[in-house]
Amino acid sequence: MGFAGVNTGFGGSADTRTEKIEELQDVLVRELQSGILTIPSAPDNNGPGVGKARESRDDSSLARPHLGYSLPASNDDTCMPEPWVKAAMLIRTNSLASGYSGVRPVLIENMISLLQNDVVPRIPLRGSISASGDLMPLSYIGGLLQGRRSLFAMIGDRRLGQRRAVSAAEALRSVALEPLRLAPKEGLAIINGTSVSAGLATLVTHDAQGLAVLAQILTAMSVEALSGTAESFDPMFAHVRPHPGQVESSSNIRSFLHGSALVNVDRGLEEGSLRQDRYSLRTAAQWLGPVLEDLLLAFKQVTIECNSVTDNPLVDVSNSRMLHGGNFQAMAITSAMEKTKLALQTIGQMLYAQCTELINPKTNYGLPPNLVADDPSASFLMKPLDIMIAALQSELGFLANPVGTHVQSAEMGNQALNSLALISARYCHEAVAVLSQLASAHLVAVCQALDLRAMHLRYLDALKPAFRDLVTTHLTPILADHGNGDTATTALHHRLWAAFGKMMDQTTTLDPIQRFPFVIQSLQPIVLSLASARPDTVTRLRDWTAQCTATASETFAQNRATYARHPDATGVVGAAARRMYTFLRQELGVPFIRSTKAAEGDEPGTSTVPEDRTVGSYITVVYNAIRDGGTLYKPAMECLAEATASPAATRRTIPASELEKVDLAQNHNPSIL
Numbered sequence: 001m002g003f004a005g006v007n008t009g010f011g012g013s014a015d016t017r018t019e020k021i022e023e024l025q026d027v028l029v030r031e032l033q034s035g036i037l038t039i040p041s042a043p044d045n046n047g048p049g050v051g052k053a054r055e056s057r058d059d060s061s062l063a064r065p066h067l068g069y070s071l072p073a074s075n076d077d078t079c080m081p082e083p084w085v086k087a088a089m090l091i092r093t094n095s096l097a098s099g100y101s102g103v104r105p106v107l108i109e110n111m112i113s114l115l116q117n118d119v120v121p122r123i124p125l126r127g128s129i130s131a132s133g134d135l136m137p138l139s140y141i142g143g144l145l146q147g148r149r150s151l152f153a154m155i156g157d158r159r160l161g162q163r164r165a166v167s168a169a170e171a172l173r174s175v176a177l178e179p180l181r182l183a184p185k186e187g188l189a190i191i192n193g194t195s196v197s198a199g200l201a202t203l204v205t206h207d208a209q210g211l212a213v214l215a216q217i218l219t220a221m222s223v224e225a226l227s228g229t230a231e232s233f234d235p236m237f238a239h240v241r242p243h244p245g246q247v248e249s250s251s252n253i254r255s256f257l258h259g260s261a262l263v264n265v266d267r268g269l270e271e272g273s274l275r276q277d278r279y280s281l282r283t284a285a286q287w288l289g290p291v292l293e294d295l296l297l298a299f300k301q302v303t304i305e306c307n308s309v310t311d312n313p314l315v316d317v318s319n320s321r322m323l324h325g326g327n328f329q330a331m332a333i334t335s336a337m338e339k340t341k342l343a344l345q346t347i348g349q350m351l352y353a354q355c356t357e358l359i360n361p362k363t364n365y366g367l368p369p370n371l372v373a374d375d376p377s378a379s380f381l382m383k384p385l386d387i388m389i390a391a392l393q394s395e396l397g398f399l400a401n402p403v404g405t406h407v408q409s410a411e412m413g414n415q416a417l418n419s420l421a422l423i424s425a426r427y428c429h430e431a432v433a434v435l436s437q438l439a440s441a442h443l444v445a446v447c448q449a450l451d452l453r454a455m456h457l458r459y460l461d462a463l464k465p466a467f468r469d470l471v472t473t474h475l476t477p478i479l480a481d482h483g484n485g486d487t488a489t490t491a492l493h494h495r496l497w498a499a500f501g502k503m504m505d506q507t508t509t510l511d512p513i514q515r516f517p518f519v520i521q522s523l524q525p526i527v528l529s530l531a532s533a534r535p536d537t538v539t540r541l542r543d544w545t546a547q548c549t550a551t552a553s554e555t556f557a558q559n560r561a562t563y564a565r566h567p568d569a570t571g572v573v574g575a576a577a578r579r580m581y582t583f584l585r586q587e588l589g590v591p592f593i594r595s596t597k598a599a600e601g602d603e604p605g606t607s608t609v610p611e612d613r614t615v616g617s618y619i620t621v622v623y624n625a626i627r628d629g630g631t632l633y634k635p636a637m638e639c640l641a642e643a644t645a646s647p648a649a650t651r652r653t654i655p656a657s658e659l660e661k662v663d664l665a666q667n668h669n670p671s672i673l
Contacts, residue, residue, distance in 0.1 A: 025187030026146070032139035032191055033151065035124025038078045080123045080137070080196075082154060087199030088123075088134075089115055089141060091306050092190070101189040102315040102322075110145055110177055117175040119144070122152045122165065123196075125426075129408075131418030133310060133328035134196035142190040147172045147179030185315075192311040194330040197421035201302045201333045204425055207432045208340050209295055210626075210633045211439060212288070213640050215347045216249055218442050219284045220256035221577045222354040223277070225449035227264045227365045230257050232282040245289030245296075253285060255643035260574030262453055278363065280353035287350050291343045298336035298343075305332050330421035334404045337424040344431040345400035348438050352393040355442045358449050359386045366456070366505030371448045373455075373564065373594045375511040381593060382448070385441050385615060392438045399431040433627070440622035444593075444615070447569075447584050450577060451592040454569035459559040460501065466551050467500070468493050474544035480532040492530060496523050516553040520545050567592035576639040583635040588625055590618045 093111040096103050114120075121144040128134040143151040146168070153171035156162035172179060182190075223230070233254040238247040257263055276282055313324045359382045361369040370386075372379040403424040407417065476489045503519040510518065524541060531537050567585075570578045584590045593615065625632040 021184045025182040029139050029142040029187045032136050035127040035136050036078050037124045080125050082120045084200045085120050085123050088196040091199050092195035095309050098309045100309045100314045101311050102185040103189045119171050120154045128422045129418040130197045130330040130421035133193040135191050137196040138191040144168045145180045189311050192328055194310045197330045197333045198305045200425040204428045205299050205302050214636050216252045217576045217639050220253045221446045223281050224260050224262040225446050228277045228281045229264050243289050245292035246285050249288040250285035252643050255646045256576035257574045261572040291346050294339040294343050298339045301332045301336040330419040333421035334419040334424050337428045338402050341400045341428045341431050344435045345396045348393050348396040348435050351442045352389050355445055361508050367452055368508045376509050377511050379595045389438055389441050392434050395434050399427050436626045440619050444619050447581050450569040451567050454572050455563040463555045470548050474540050478531045478534050478537045478540050495526055512553055516549045520549045579635050579639050588621050
């Protein structure tokens with residue numbers, strides 16, 4: 001009787017039979033180790049160390065060129081990052097321990113020991129079609145268990161910077177493990193499963209969910225920065241269109257906005273203004289809702305796969321039978337990753353639209369062009385960021401293309417259907433990194449915008465009393481109905497002040513030296529429409545214009561300098577924005593950004609950007625806080641927990657507990673919440 005992979009060949013070669021069943025397992029694992037993998041080397045005067053090591057049969061000589069070698073944080077061109085491999089090892093161990101794979105306890109125990117001692121095989125990045133599982137990558141885990149001298153593993157304390165690559169044989173000796181001689185079926189059990197695809201998918205899904213939470217917070221912050229309205233997130237919309245994701249995102253964003261003084265409650269009441277926010281804000285809940293539902297389904301698919309038996313054949317001990325089937329086909333992971341890639345692109349499209357509206361003076365409701373805190377003619381602060389995020393979103397669009405449509409028949413036609421799950425997961429991992437960059441840029445930009453809003457509000461508060469005094473002193477006597485006293489003056493002040501605010505919003509592209517004369521002169525028709533035909537009307541109007549222009553300009557310069565010394569928008573923003581703004585400014589040290597030279601009229605030392613720092617360097621700080629293990633996700637998850645605990649919160653689709661999954665790989669980079 002033939003049992004596939006036990007006493008027969010494999011796949012399309014399963015028509016062969018052999019009595020050398022133990023040797024067959026060794027051949028299977030060894031011959032699958034066919035991937036391209038750069039071996040770490042230390043060159044010397046006689047050429048590459050690896051070449052010399054290969055000439056030696058001694059294990060210590062083989063490892064010697066690699067002593068002290070430390071892998072970079074990111075993967076090289078040919079090798080999987082260690083966190084991916086550790087996740088694969090953990091999931092493979094979990095699968096084998098289920099008792100349906102026909103392996104001895106010692107194999108599982110050795111796998112656990114390798115994980116506990118942080119011994120990680122170097123595995124080729126490419127070469128799996130994830131059909132009969134991830135055959136080739138898993139064979140390198142098998143090779144480590146066997147202690148093959150031609151394979152390499154990473155050992156050493158990573159916290160002390162002692163990580164280095166040694167031969168698999170040396171790696172086993174370092175943790176006092178004997179090389180394992182594979183028994184019948186054990187080689188096949190190790191290599192025949194979806195664990196590598198599932199391991200990477202777990203890490204990717206985790207990070208994608210964190211980005212989905214961050215996207216909702218950034219949306220709320222954008223509503224504030226763009227003087228948007230909370231009306232778009234009224235529960236009525238989700239009540240009459242109760243998609244679970246829309247219900248959740250709408251409730252979250254509404255809660256995030258709680259306590260904001262920047263939310264506009266009178267949008268559209270001014271003549272010539274939009275009645276509603278633009279779509280990037282107004283339809284954010286409807287846009288994100290399906291994304292949250294897709295991510296939840298992807299999470300469930302990956303979770304099931306991580307806790308499944310995925311090799312072949314399966315051993316049914318209770319019924320004394322061996323079953324041949326296809327649990328190794330990783331299409332569930334492909335399905336999860338394709339949805340996740342598209343979700344990341346969809347989130348990116350929304351964040352990109354919001355960010356460009358913040359930077360563009362035609363769409364940002366009175367913010368300076370390019371979010372400059374200096375004269376617009378002397379700084380173009382966020383313009384390069386505007387270009388960069390366009391590049392990032394274009395890349396996300398490319399990465400969102402399906403991988404599963406590019407199947408090639410393989411292995412003598414036997415694997416005519418193959419899931420390409422690992423390839424899809426790899427591209428999804430890349431999409432996570434790209435969206436993390438976009439979100440980092442968005443957070444820097446929106447906090448800059450919130451500071452500009454807060455600075456402008458302080459300016460208006462500082463100017464308003466002086467503005468009223470000037471109106472009273474110069475214009476009350478020339479009013480046609482000045483006999484009404486304070487009533488007439490108050491009415492004129494209200495009209496002029498409202499018109500002043502509107503003109504300030506419309507002239508952000510002008511430098512102060514042109515801006516304030518233009519703005520104040522534009523108010524003259526209002527005064528003339530209410531003035532009497534007195535001989536001194538023109539003179540008083542001219543004096544008021546000159547003094548009001550000077551006062552408005554001087555107050556502006558003083559306020560800008562004062563705010564730059566002590567920027568703080570926390571008093572006017574909502575609950576979530578306050579937490580994220582504080583984290584960015586205080587924990588990460590990303591400042592309110594001005595040019596490297598103080599603007600004219602500023603006191604010395606008011607610049608907030610050292611000459612050797614760039615906008616890109618600050619965005620990088622934020623990006624690292626996302627990818628370094630999830631430092632930035634801590635305040636984000638605190639925002640979410642606060643939102644779900646608020647009375648306004650409605651039933652949720654994705655519980656916060658599901659976002660706090662087990663760290664499958666120590667020092668995982670990308671992020672761990």
